Amino acid sequence: MLVGMHPHQDGPLARLRRGHEDLVLDLLRKHGPLSRAELGQHSGLSRTTLSDIVAGLIETGAVVATAPGAAPRRRGRPVEALTLNPSAGQAIGIDFARRAVHVSAVNVAHEVIGSASEPHDPGLPWEERIALAERLVGTLADGALRLDALNAIGVGVVGPVEDAAAEPGSGPGTGPARPCRSADLPALLRKRFDAPVLLDNNTRLAALAEATWGAAAGGQDVLYLRLSHGVGGGLVVAGALHRGAYGLSGEFGHIAVESGDGRCSCGATGCLETVASVGAVLAAYRRAGGHADGLAALLGALEAGDPVALRTLEAAGTHIGTVLAAVCNAVGPGVIVLGGELAAAGPPLFEPVERALRAHIMPISRDRVDLRPAALGETGGALGGIALVLRESPLLSQYPARPG
Amino acid sequence: MLVGMHPHQDGPLARLRRGHEDLVLDLLRKHGPLSRAELGQHSGLSRTTLSDIVAGLIETGAVVATAPGAAPRRRGRPVEALTLNPSAGQAIGIDFARRAVHVSAVNVAHEVIGSASEPHDPGLPWEERIALAERLVGTLADGALRLDALNAIGVGVVGPVEDAAAEPGSGPGTGPARPCRSADLPALLRKRFDAPVLLDNNTRLAALAEATWGAAAGGQDVLYLRLSHGVGGGLVVAGALHRGAYGLSGEFGHIAVESGDGRCSCGATGCLETVASVGAVLAAYRRAGGHADGLAALLGALEAGDPVALRTLEAAGTHIGTVLAAVCNAVGPGVIVLGGELAAAGPPLFEPVERALRAHIMPISRDRVDLRPAALGETGGALGGIALVLRESPLLSQYPARPG
Numbered sequence: 127m128l129v130g131m132h133p134h135q136d137g138p139l140a141r142l143r144r145g146h147e148d149l150v151l152d153l154l155r156k157h158g159p160l161s162r163a164e165l166g167q168h169s170g171l172s173r174t175t176l177s178d179i180v181a182g183l184i185e186t187g188a189v190v191a192t193a194p195g196a197a198p199r200r201r202g203r204p205v206e207a208l209t210l211n212p213s214a215g216q217a218i219g220i221d222f223a224r225r226a227v228h229v230s231a232v233n234v235a236h237e238v239i240g241s242a243s244e245p246h247d248p249g250l251p252w253e254e255r256i257a258l259a260e261r262l263v264g265t266l267a268d269g270a271l272r273l274d275a276l277n278a279i280g281v282g283v284v285g286p287v288e289d290a291a292a293e294p295g296s297g298p299g300t301g302p303a304r305p306c307r308s309a310d311l312p313a314l315l316r317k318r319f320d321a322p323v324l325l326d327n328n329t330r331l332a333a334l335a336e337a338t339w340g341a342a343a344g345g346q347d348v349l350y351l352r353l354s355h356g357v358g359g360g361l362v363v364a365g366a367l368h369r370g371a372y373g374l375s376g377e378f379g380h381i382a383v384e385s386g387d388g389r390c391s392c393g394a395t396g397c398l399e400t401v402a403s404v405g406a407v408l409a410a411y412r413r414a415g416g417h418a419d420g421l422a423a424l425l426g427a428l429e430a431g432d433p434v435a436l437r438t439l440e441a442a443g444t445h446i447g448t449v450l451a452a453v454c455n456a457v458g459p460g461v462i463v464l465g466g467e468l469a470a471a472g473p474p475l476f477e478p479v480e481r482a483l484r485a486h487i488m489p490i491s492r493d494r495v496d497l498r499p500a501a502l503g504e505t506g507g508a509l510g511g512i513a514l515v516l517r518e519s520p521l522l523s524q525y526p527a528r529p530g
Numbered sequence: 531m532l533v534g535m536h537p538h539q540d541g542p543l544a545r546l547r548r549g550h551e552d553l554v555l556d557l558l559r560k561h562g563p564l565s566r567a568e569l570g571q572h573s574g575l576s577r578t579t580l581s582d583i584v585a586g587l588i589e590t591g592a593v594v595a596t597a598p599g600a601a602p603r604r605r606g607r608p609v610e611a612l613t614l615n616p617s618a619g620q621a622i623g624i625d626f627a628r629r630a631v632h633v634s635a636v637n638v639a640h641e642v643i644g645s646a647s648e649p650h651d652p653g654l655p656w657e658e659r660i661a662l663a664e665r666l667v668g669t670l671a672d673g674a675l676r677l678d679a680l681n682a683i684g685v686g687v688v689g690p691v692e693d694a695a696a697e698p699g700s701g702p703g704t705g706p707a708r709p710c711r712s713a714d715l716p717a718l719l720r721k722r723f724d725a726p727v728l729l730d731n732n733t734r735l736a737a738l739a740e741a742t743w744g745a746a747a748g749g750q751d752v753l754y755l756r757l758s759h760g761v762g763g764g765l766v767v768a769g770a771l772h773r774g775a776y777g778l779s780g781e782f783g784h785i786a787v788e789s790g791d792g793r794c795s796c797g798a799t800g801c802l803e804t805v806a807s808v809g810a811v812l813a814a815y816r817r818a819g820g821h822a823d824g825l826a827a828l829l830g831a832l833e834a835g836d837p838v839a840l841r842t843l844e845a846a847g848t849h850i851g852t853v854l855a856a857v858c859n860a861v862g863p864g865v866i867v868l869g870g871e872l873a874a875a876g877p878p879l880f881e882p883v884e885r886a887l888r889a890h891i892m893p894i895s896r897d898r899v900d901l902r903p904a905a906l907g908e909t910g911g912a913l914g915g916i917a918l919v920l921r922e923s924p925l926l927s928q929y930p931a932r933p934g
Contacts, residue, residue: 142546286894347775361861363767370862371751372898377859380892382852384788393893448786449856455781456857457765458774488784489797490690494776 146171146179151188151210156517159192159207180208187211218266218319219511220259221282221328222311223504224248224355227255229262230508232516238339240266241505256314263319276321280511281311282328286373324514326367330376331510332465332502333360334367338513340501342461349459350500351378351450353468356391357399361457367514378453379403383445398449402442404468411438421467428474439474446475447482454487454495465500472499550575550583555592555614560921563596563611584612591615622670623915624663624719625686625732627908628652628759631659633666634912636920642743644670645909660718667723680725684915685715686732690777728918730771734780735914736869736906737764738771742917744905746865753863754904755782755854757872760795761803765861771918782857783807787849802853806846808872815842825871832878843878850879851886858891858899869904876903 146169153168154160160168166176183189190211216239221228225248230241242262246255312323333350342348348362357379361368368375379399386396388406400406404421411424416434418424427435450462462483468475476497484492502509550573557572558564564572570580587593594615620643625632629652634645646666650659716727737754746752752766761783765772772779783803790800792810804810808825815828820838822828831839854866866887872879880901888896906913 142549145546145549345775363772364770366768368767368861371749371864372862372895374892374895374898375860375862377862377892377895380859381856382890394890396890452785452853452856453860455784456779456860457772458776458779458781460775486786486798486800488778488781491776491778491781494778 143179143182146175147183147188150176150179150183154189154208154210159209161205161207163205165208217277217280217512217515218263219280219282219331219508219513219515220263220315221331221505221507221511222255222259222284223282223328223507224284226504227258227262228505228508229259229266230505230512231263231266232509232512238509241508242266243504252311252314256311256318259315260318276319278322278324278515279315279319280324280326280331280513280515281315282326282331282507282511283311284328287326287330287369324511324518326369326511326514327358327360327373327376328507328510329358330360330367330369331508331514332500332506333362333376333463333510334513334517335502335506335510336463336465336500337362337365337461338517339509340506341463341498345459345461347457347459348461348463349450349453349457350376350463350465351446352466352500353402353404353446353464354466355404357397357403357466361459363457366517378449381449381452383449386445398445401445402468404466407438407442407468410441411435414438421470425470428471436474439471440478442468443475443478444482447479447484448486450479450497451483451486454483454491458491459495462495462497463500464497465502465506469499547583547586550579551587551592554580554583554587558593558612558614563613565609565611567609569612621681621684621916621919622667622723623684623686623735623912623917623919624667625735625909625911625915626659626663626688626715627686627732627911628688630908631662631666632909632912633663633670634909634916635667635670636913636916642913645912646670647908656715656718660715660722663719664722680723682726682728682919683719683723684728684730684735684918685719686730686735686911686915687715688732691730691734691773728915728922730773730915730918731762731764731777731780732911732914733762734764734771734773735912735918736904736910737766737780737867737914738917738921739906739910739914740867740869740904741766741769741865742921743913744910745867745902749863749865751861751863752865752867753854753857753861754780754867754869755850756870756904757806757808757850757868758870759808761801761807761870765863767861770921782853785853785856787853790849802849805849806872808870811842811846811872814845815839818842825874829874832875840878843875844882846872847879847882848886851883851888852890854883854901855887855890858887858895862895863899865900865902867902867904869906869910873903 149169150165153165162176162180166173169176171179180189184191188211189208191206191208216231218229218231226243226245228241228243231239242265244258244262246258312325315323329352332352333348336342336350337345337348345362346365349359351359358376359378360376380390380392380394380397382396383398383401386400388400389395390397390400408418408421408424411418411434414434414437416427416432416438418427424435428439464476464479480497483497487495500506553573554569557569566580566584570577573580575583584593588595592615593612595610595612620635622633622635630647630649632645632647635643646669648662648666650662716729719727733756736756737752740746740754741749741752749766750769753763755763762780763782764780784794784796784798784801786800787802787805790804792804793799794801794804812822812825812828815822815838818838818841820831820836820842822831828839832843868880868883884901887901904910
């Protein structure tokens with residue numbers, strides 16, 4: 127446990143008390159601010175025990191009690207909220223995307239301190255990417271972030287990752303599927319930042335971020351689809367990031383679409399990615415006689431009501447909605463979040479997506495799933511790295527506290 | 531906690547010790563027999579603490595230590611396994627299917643005591659179905675099952691169920707989607723058996739059973755597809771039964787298939803169920819000129835090499851494999867289990883399923899997912915009810931022990 131606590135004796139009673147303290151701290155880390163009643167429900171501890179444990183944690187400064195801020199309350203006086211002490215520990219997230227590094231920082235009270243991004247050449251060597259990340263994190267620090275108090279780093283990378291706590295380079299995910307991975311990335315980062323590292327796929331992390339702070343905040347079952355130069359996504363299942371047996375879940379871009387015959391980068395044909403990526407939509411627009419040198423021009427044409435552009439998005443949206451309906455029938459999410467550059471097309475994309483979704487989802491589910499645009503933009507992957515640390519970090523409790 | 535334990539004092543040390551005992555008992559309930567080393571890993575307790583706790587549990591008879599049975603060991607002397615005392619508590623599962631009641635019983639050491647089934651008219655009133663279940667459970671008892679020591683009942687029903695611990699009749703799953711549900715089924719069962727009741731969809735429970743005792747035993751990420759008069763399924767995700775936001779997950783039968791135009795019972799068109807249910811396959815066989823008055827005749831024709839029958843299964847299997855590939859890309863299971871009456875067709879079904887699966891799954895996942903026939907047959911739903919009790923029952927720890 128990292129945050130400051132009693133100097134425990136090592137007798138059995140002290141050990142068991144520490145177990146309860148860990149439980150309370152863990153719940154506050156996972157859920158953010160909680161009332162005493164909520165803490166009681168989640169922990170299963172009696173009121174007396176909980177009161178005793180919380181008093182001790184407040185005394186040591188690990189936990190602070192605050193009246194809730196601007197949140198509207200239904201009735202009665204404001205309820206006191208318990209939260210981890212914001213100065214007691216912090217986490218950063220880094221997203222090593224194909225052509226950019228994104229970083230974000232959040233304190234353990236779940237407050238976002240800041241985010242920063244910088245594009246780079248896709249061929250930039252890993253050492254330089256890491257140096258770039260360090261520089262960006264430095265711009266966030268600026269008085270607000272104490273790098274010596276980092277609890278952990280959550281890191282997003284391109285390609286499949288099997289186990290957030292595992293080192294890459296082991297397991298079936300290694301090799302051609304990890305084109306943008308430095309085998310010793312976690313080790314390099316640990317060395318630079320002197321903190322444990324958790325690693326996951328950056329699109330999955332964006333899904334977790336949307337379910338934590340974004341368009342589906344608080345959602346327990348969330349489907350996130352990212353329409354960018356590639357098409358991918360992630361699932362949050364019962365409140366946890368879903369990985370699948372081999373770290374290959376959320377590959378919605380490689381679900382086959384009806385009458386799809388385009389060759390996909392994955393080696394298969396007819397994948398959603400071949401009709402719904404930014405490049406595929408631009409190519410379809412040009413084939414239909416439209417002129418656009420890039421996505422911005424296509425978005426402009428949509429804005430201007432260009433019928434060719436609208437039909438192009440209609441076709442892509444129909445494929446997307448059909449695939450989403452299939453995934454919904456399989457996993458039953460409560461919220462679907464659409465992100466990536468193409469989502470900026472707005473209603474000309476969302477409307478055909480929603481129509482196809484409603485046409486192919488089980489009728490009983492039709493009014494139970496919400497389709498929403500992503501809220502976090504390009505820093506979603508980095509924020510998701512932080513969400514991973516706050517929710518899952520097995521390392522947090524294994525690493526000894528460093529002097530703060 | 532139900533099984534016998536020390537008569538605890540209520541001081542803080544005793545309360546905390548009880549917490550550790552509960553943890554150990556819970557791990558043995560969830561995992562079945564474990565070695566001391568495995569218990570240490572799962573519980574996170576120190577060797578000294580664990581040794582102390584286990585000694586106490588063995589002394590009270592809650593836990594027994596056994597040398598493992600016939601399981602082959604790689605090397606060295608057999609490792610002692612700790613298990614819940616088989617006589618300390620038992621669970622039954624009941625599957626109220628559309629036209630039959632299935633029951634199974636397992637003791638808390640995860641040993642199947644027995645199973646029984648009886649078909650009935652689909653219109654049989656609920657009171658009579660419950661009486662039938664009681665009678666079937668009685669045939670199992672026969673000296674081996676102590677009904678007065680039942681810890682809980684896991685119950686499978688047709689249609690969506692949102693929360694295993696919730697009473698039906700509340701929430702959006704109520705109404706036309708629950709055609710075979712008695713609103714007070716859990717209450718009726720509790721009254722008959724004097725034990726807590728957990729409820730879930732019976733096809734999802736069959737998925738959990740296959741992942742616990744069946745074709746995917748021990749699997750953490752399992753996709754189960756049932757090809758019967760309807761087509762449905764279930765997902766086990768990271769070792770837990772997946773429910774989805776509204777209890778509507780695993781509806782693989784209602785994923786649209788390419789060029790599907792058949793009207794489905796769910797109200798949509800083109801669902802997998804319209805081409806892959808037993809009835810749909812029989813109808814397709816007849817349309818192609820085949821003669822079969824039922825599934826048995828069709829299976830006979832396949833056995834005899836009837837090319838029309840083979841082509842019919844080839845077409846259905848291709849649709850099934852394509853849908854499975856879509857779900858695999860989304861959720862990344864390690865094992866796919868095919869069950870239901872149609873799965874009895876064997877290779878004429880499994881081969882086209884596998885071909886379409888491999889053609890449409892991401893190439894990187896091709897050799898990572900195993901397709902297997904279901905192993906548990908028609909009692910899978912009832913066994914899954916028991917698996918639910920053993921894995922998830924929040925009631926087990928809430929109900930006081932009854933004198934055994």
